[in-house]
Amino acid sequence: MKDIILSLVAAALVIAPSARAQCPDYLDYSQQKHQPYSSGKYQLSYMRPEPACRTFNSSIVEDTIKDMESVIKDPDLYRLFQNSFPNSLDTAVKWKGVAANNSNEELTFLITGDINAMWLRDSANQMQSYLPLVTANSSLSSLASLYRGVINLQARYILEAPFCNSFQPPVESGIGPSKNQDTPDDFTPAVSTNIAFECKYELDSLAAFLELSTDYYEATNDIDFFRNFQWVDAINTIIATTESLLGGTYSSNGSVNTLPYTWQRTTTSATETLDNSGRGNPVQANTGLIRSAFRPSDDSTIYQLYIPANMMFSRYLDSASKIMANIGNQRNLANHMHNFSGRIRDAITKHAIVNHPTYGSIYAFEVDGYGSQNIMDDANIPSLLSAPFLGYLDQNDKVYQNTRKMILSKDNSYFMRGPVINAVGGPHAGYGQAWPMASIIRIFTTNDDQEIRNALQEIVSSTDGLGLIHESINSFDAHKWTRQWFSWANGLFGQCLLDLKARKPGVLGASFQ
Numbered sequence: 001m002k003d004i005i006l007s008l009v010a011a012a013l014v015i016a017p018s019a020r021a022q023c024p025d026y027l028d029y030s031q032q033k034h035q036p037y038s039s040g041k042y043q044l045s046y047m048r049p050e051p052a053c054r055t056f057n058s059s060i061v062e063d064t065i066k067d068m069e070s071v072i073k074d075p076d077l078y079r080l081f082q083n084s085f086p087n088s089l090d091t092a093v094k095w096k097g098v099a100a101n102n103s104n105e106e107l108t109f110l111i112t113g114d115i116n117a118m119w120l121r122d123s124a125n126q127m128q129s130y131l132p133l134v135t136a137n138s139s140l141s142s143l144a145s146l147y148r149g150v151i152n153l154q155a156r157y158i159l160e161a162p163f164c165n166s167f168q169p170p171v172e173s174g175i176g177p178s179k180n181q182d183t184p185d186d187f188t189p190a191v192s193t194n195i196a197f198e199c200k201y202e203l204d205s206l207a208a209f210l211e212l213s214t215d216y217y218e219a220t221n222d223i224d225f226f227r228n229f230q231w232v233d234a235i236n237t238i239i240a241t242t243e244s245l246l247g248g249t250y251s252s253n254g255s256v257n258t259l260p261y262t263w264q265r266t267t268t269s270a271t272e273t274l275d276n277s278g279r280g281n282p283v284q285a286n287t288g289l290i291r292s293a294f295r296p297s298d299d300s301t302i303y304q305l306y307i308p309a310n311m312m313f314s315r316y317l318d319s320a321s322k323i324m325a326n327i328g329n330q331r332n333l334a335n336h337m338h339n340f341s342g343r344i345r346d347a348i349t350k351h352a353i354v355n356h357p358t359y360g361s362i363y364a365f366e367v368d369g370y371g372s373q374n375i376m377d378d379a380n381i382p383s384l385l386s387a388p389f390l391g392y393l394d395q396n397d398k399v400y401q402n403t404r405k406m407i408l409s410k411d412n413s414y415f416m417r418g419p420v421i422n423a424v425g426g427p428h429a430g431y432g433q434a435w436p437m438a439s440i441i442r443i444f445t446t447n448d449d450q451e452i453r454n455a456l457q458e459i460v461s462s463t464d465g466l467g468l469i470h471e472s473i474n475s476f477d478a479h480k481w482t483r484q485w486f487s488w489a490n491g492l493f494g495q496c497l498l499d500l501k502a503r504k505p506g507v508l509g510a511s512f513q
Helices: 003-011 059-068 073-082 087-091 122-126 144-160 203-220 223-227 231-243 307-327 329-351 397-409 434-446 449-460 488-501
Strands: 091-097 102-110 184-190 197-199 263-264 353-357 358-362 472-474 477-482
Touching: 003 122, 003 197, 059 073, 059 488, 073 358, 073 488, 102 122, 102 144, 102 397, 122 144, 122 203, 122 488, 144 231, 144 472, 203 223, 203 231, 203 307, 203 353, 223 307, 231 307, 231 329, 263 477, 329 353, 353 397, 358 397, 434 488
Parallel strands: none
Antiparallel strands: 091 102, 184 263, 353 358, 472 477
């Protein structure tokens, strides 16, 4: 009976199936303009679903949106905040409930937006948007409960398929799996399509679980949560998985090592598959850096020692070690996590800091341990630009500042420039497509008021009237954009304005007309 009651309570937190049938599909809804428009020159659409059609309702989020109306003076900027900050809660909490075998284990299936699958990275970042509002709370209707549900479901996914990046709905949800593409991918180790939506191995996906765990613990000090369920087992799986990817392509006698992960896809895009029969380009042994077959953009790496993901993994492995130390009877594992984190940091310093003829010592984007280096940055997080945002280093760090100058210049091959928006892009959306996400991270990583105002001006003026943060925007034509519904980027923008409220309140009092 208890299981039934808890399941009913959890189900009540999200929109009921009968009511959902009366709600518009947000994929269509978000491509149309809806009144009332904002009163500024850009007349931005109101893009929130009706309250009955929102997938999760939080009074503290609603109160925050209302409070920010007196802080954000520009009507278009406020409308963009009003639409974007609650976007994950409004549209992406596809199911919330409890585990079939444990009525105390909360589960949250949080989709990325327009794709009916749960990415480890995206869902962790979507939850981070609400971190400033999270407090210890046992209620199933709280943001803390959403956090616990995402952590628990991510732990299950990692135990089932640690090399995969996105996943199908849990069986408890009653939602059937989605089909990714017509041609099956060829990868090892094989995973059922009933479990995984896609199995691109990305180091940042595992780092995202550590980040999510750290965020929840530091906000709530709820150590009992981590003692229960499958968190410790998931950490052990993450350690085993990443340590298996420390080795090089060749053994000491020159023979080819068997890799724990390979990937191939029939595709017309080079970024969607790996060469050398799915093994990627060679990697030198004993660098101390962890391989990543794919970037957080879901594009394949050129050199598999992807530095931003190693930065993120090192930073959050260390913070998660503090959780492990406080659980009790896990001191050896906690020490191992801390020491492993330190070795990765040392390896980044040794192999990833390179000399640029214009900017001096900078961080490379990717390396292979043989001396090859990829000098660029990509819009997706983790990126080199986001290193201070991740807490890996201080934004005043000299090497970071040199790197940042390179990233935000024509010397970064994926810095898109134009009259509409100037921001980092990437091969995922292609030439000329700048990502507002990168502009938001630019704001997070500077104290320069003018730089912040310029970035906000470009963002607020380039939504094509829809009032949502797109995935990418053509830097010469605001009518050409990708993904109008991208919950992570929308939540990140709301998170950014809350940060500015505390850090640069005067900027939010400015006009962007």
